[in-house]
Amino acid sequence: MSAFDASMEDLKRRFVVRAKKDSVVLRDHQSGDRALPPQELRAVVHRLAGCAGIFGYPALSAVALDIDAHLVEANDTSALPELLAALDVVIGENGALPG
């Protein structure tokens, strides 16, 4: 494995660990246990839209980008369950990682 590939793998692991935390935060928001202010919610979604595809998860990026657009246009969070489902897929594929 090249140094580039090894570094990318490290960053991908870090992304998945953070994705697990994002999933918890978004579930808490969705359930009403801990609602995020709109700007913070958009920051989480926007980051997922920008990052996930870089680390090999284009479907997660696409869902996050779609929700990001809805948040900008109408603060619409109705598609959040789709993002949580996409996060579950990524987390499920990386179940052995800590986080």
Added chain:
Amino acid sequence: MSDLRILYVDDEPDIREVALLSLGLDPAIECRAVDSGAKMLEILGQEQWLPDLILLDVMMPGMDGPTTLARFRETSAAAMRTPVVFMTARAQGFERDRLLKLGAVAVIPKPFDPMRLAGQLRAIFEAAAMA
């Protein structure tokens, strides 16, 4: 020895790392990265290291990319000539046109392809130099 100096501005540390790794694939590119528009203006204000091209994230807390670009353009004559490329998850249609009208020479979508980023930016820089 570098023949293309790039300053990358993005608040997201993992994406900064990926971009630095990606641009490091081209040994003739020298890239520095900062985490905010304010830091970009601070570094460029010192005039000790001036980039040939700036890669600027659009959505950042505090000062966003478009505001950073507008303030940068006010700083010097050289700042008017330095090509700026926006990077954003919303790089299509109206949003892309809006960003180009603000004075960017190109808009690169996020997520970007780490294997292609250096080549993309080199091509954009060369096209801007010819314009």
